[in-house]
Amino acid sequence: xTHNVKGFSKLSxxxxxxxxxNTYFENPEExxxxxxxYWNSDENLQKxxxxxxxxxxxxxxxxxxxxxxxxxxxxxxxxxxxxxxxSVVAAASKAAKFWGERGGFKTSIINTEKIGQVHFLFHGNAxxxxxxxxxxxxxxxxxxxxxxxxxxxxxxxxxxIELRDKTNEIPNYYQLHATFNTKDSMGAxxxxxCLEQFAKTLENQAQEHTDFTxxxxxxQIIMSILSNYVPNxxxxxxxxxxxxxxSDDKNIDANEFAQKFATAVRIAEIEPYRAVTHNKGIMxxxxxxxxxxxNDFRAVEAGIHAYASKSGQxxxxxxxxxxxxxxxxxxxxxxxxxxxxxxxxxxxxxxFSMELLGKPSAExxxxxxxxxxxxxxxxxxxxxxxxxxxQGHMKMHLMNILNQHHATKEEKxxxxxxxxxxxVSHSLVVDYLEKIRS
Numbered sequence: 001x002t003h004n005v006k007g008f009s010k011l012s013x014x015x016x017x018x019x020x021x022n023t024y025f026e027n028p029e030e031x032x033x034x035x036x037x038y039w040n041s042d043e044n045l046q047k048x049x050x051x052x053x054x055x056x057x058x059x060x061x062x063x064x065x066x067x068x069x070x071x072x073x074x075x076x077x078x079x080x081x082x083x084x085x086x087s088v089v090a091a092a093s094k095a096a097k098f099w100g101e102r103g104g105f106k107t108s109i110i111n112t113e114k115i116g117q118v119h120f121l122f123h124g125n126a127x128x129x130x131x132x133x134x135x136x137x138x139x140x141x142x143x144x145x146x147x148x149x150x151x152x153x154x155x156x157x158x159x160x161i162e163l164r165d166k167t168n169e170i171p172n173y174y175q176l177h178a179t180f181n182t183k184d185s186m187g188a189x190x191x192x193x194c195l196e197q198f199a200k201t202l203e204n205q206a207q208e209h210t211d212f213t214x215x216x217x218x219x220q221i222i223m224s225i226l227s228n229y230v231p232n233x234x235x236x237x238x239x240x241x242x243x244x245x246x247s248d249d250k251n252i253d254a255n256e257f258a259q260k261f262a263t264a265v266r267i268a269e270i271e272p273y274r275a276v277t278h279n280k281g282i283m284x285x286x287x288x289x290x291x292x293x294x295n296d297f298r299a300v301e302a303g304i305h306a307y308a309s310k311s312g313q314x315x316x317x318x319x320x321x322x323x324x325x326x327x328x329x330x331x332x333x334x335x336x337x338x339x340x341x342x343x344x345x346x347x348x349x350x351x352f353s354m355e356l357l358g359k360p361s362a363e364x365x366x367x368x369x370x371x372x373x374x375x376x377x378x379x380x381x382x383x384x385x386x387x388x389x390x391q392g393h394m395k396m397h398l399m400n401i402l403n404q405h406h407a408t409k410e411e412k413x414x415x416x417x418x419x420x421x422x423x424v425s426h427s428l429v430v431d432y433l434e435k436i437r438s
Contacts, residue, residue: 009055017057048346064292064349066356067092071104072371079372080353081288086400088284091379092372098248102241105374107367110234113159114336116191116226118176118199124216126165129174132212133163136205140176143201144194151190156183158194176202179232184362186295186338188226195224228299229306230334235363237370238330239378246327252386258327260385261320265329268316275316278377279308282317282331285376289369293357294343294350300335307334318377331374335366401429411436 003023008016017035018028025031035058040046050056062082067089070077079096081089099105122129140161148157159179166173176198180191199221206212206219246261247254268278283301290297308317318331339362343350354360357368398419402412414436415429422428 013050013056016055020057045348052343052346062291065089067096067372067375069093069100070096070368070371070375071100072107072367074104077358077368077371078356079289079368080292080356081285081372082292082349083284083288085284088288088376091383092285092375095375095379095382096371099239099241099375099378102239102245105237105239105371107235107237107370109363109366110236110332111232112181112363113232114180114182114187114191114226114230115232116178116180116195116224118178118195118202118224119222120174120176120199120202121172121220121222122174122216123172123218124212126167128211128216130163130165132206132209133176136201137161139205140198140201144197147190147193147197151182154183156181156187161198182338182362184339185341186299186336186362188296188299189341191226192224195226199224228303228336230303230336231307231310233334233336234332235335235366235370236330236332237367237374238328239374240326240328243322243325243327249386257385258322261381262322264381264385265316265318265320269319270315272314275308275314278381279305279317281380282333282373282377284380285372285374286333286335286369289372290337292349292353293337293339293365293369294347294353295337295365296342300337303334303336318374329374329378331370331377333370333373335369337362337365337369339365398424398429401426402433405430405433407433 005019005023008019011019017032021028021031021035038058038061040049040059046059049059062084064080064082066078066080068078070079079092081092083089141158144158151157157180159181161176161178164175164177166175176195178191178195178198180187180194182190203219203221206217209217243258244254246258265278268275283304286300286304287297290300304317305314308314317333318329320327320329322328338344339354339360344354345351357365360368398416399412402415407415411433415432418432419429
């Protein structure tokens with residue numbers, strides 16, 4: 001059975017909901033109730049959310065929490081995190097407190113360069129296109145003056161444009177490879193607008209170029225688009241302390257723990273199967289803050305995972321060293337973030353997040369996000385190499401299991417008391433709940 005519909009986008013929101021619920025659900029009224037209960041009672045706020053995307057039916061909620069006690073470059077932060085996974089916020093908070101007592105997170109911006117490309121085909125001599133590009137390069141800057149003037153006032157703009165010959169990979173394929181500084185905006189719209197103008201300039205100038213044959217004048221633009229791979233938009237974050245202070249548990253030997261921790265990181269450096277899960281833990285912290293601050297976590301994810309593969313093999317983003325009885329844990333990651341534009345001035349909770357963080361610049365936000373990622377990684381590795389990941393995670397997951405089985409307040413308390421010193425698993429919780437009820 002097919003459920004095609006014509007003109008869906010032109011229907012009102014109520015009509016869309018009626019069609020969806022009547023077409024796909026056995027109980028349309030119950031389905032409609034699920035949609036309506038997540039509407040915001042403030043009509044203006046709901047209208048704002050409706051207009052973020054197309055074909056909106058309702059809002060999809062994620063928990064919004066905070067991780068306090070972060071010390072970054074001597075400054076105290078409480079970091080907002082939007083995420084659905086149990087134990088992430090608790091783990092980040094615990095790691096933040098641990099390292100706050102040992103000097104905190106040290107961060108620095110290595111570079112803030114972003115990249116965009118015009119991809120095109122040129123059916124002609126490579127030397128001709130190179131000579132032509134060098135001749136017209138200043139015109140690319142001239143033709144984008146109106147686009148870049150406001151960005152230049154803020155200290156940003158186009159940094160450089162180069163021609164790249166990719167004909168060895170694809171016949172006749174070339175790129176205009178451009179670099180940008182977009183200051184406090186993520187800069188996607190700015191970069192893409194510049195690139196589309198570069199493409200027009202390239203086509204127009206080729207038509208007027210006297211050294212080109214008729215075929216060579218017909219440069220074929222394939223596409224003009226920014227890259228989410230930003231290996232030169234880098235932030236470094238590290239923590240360090242004397243080896244003797246790396247354990248705050250008197251039952252865990254500091255030297256043994258440090259060596260075990262370092263080995264765990266080295267395994268992630270050489271073993272892709274482990275590296276993916278290792279880096280996923282880092283992204284638990286990063287994505288949660290990126291989402292809470294209205295940035296594009298898909299772009300961040302794609303760029304960071306590409307960076308983790310830059311050696312030719314997917315590897316750990318974080319690293320560790322133990323030298324002269326000092327334990328140092330660090331990472332360098334690419335982060336293209338914005339604190340102006342996009343959702344930052346529209347979404348009320350994004351504005352709340354920015355104020356909570358002290359209205360950071362894009363560079364400051366890069367450092368905050370990186371610290372959250374390293375904190376999360378430290379917490380996960382500490383659990384893995386000591387008690388195991390499931391003890392803490394399943395304790396946090398316990399409430400989800402109880403809610404799934406509609407436990408009452410009294411039942412929840414009995415289960416929580418019982419599992420205080422007992423290993424948690426889904427089946428054991430369900431068995432004990434049934435025992436109480438029987």
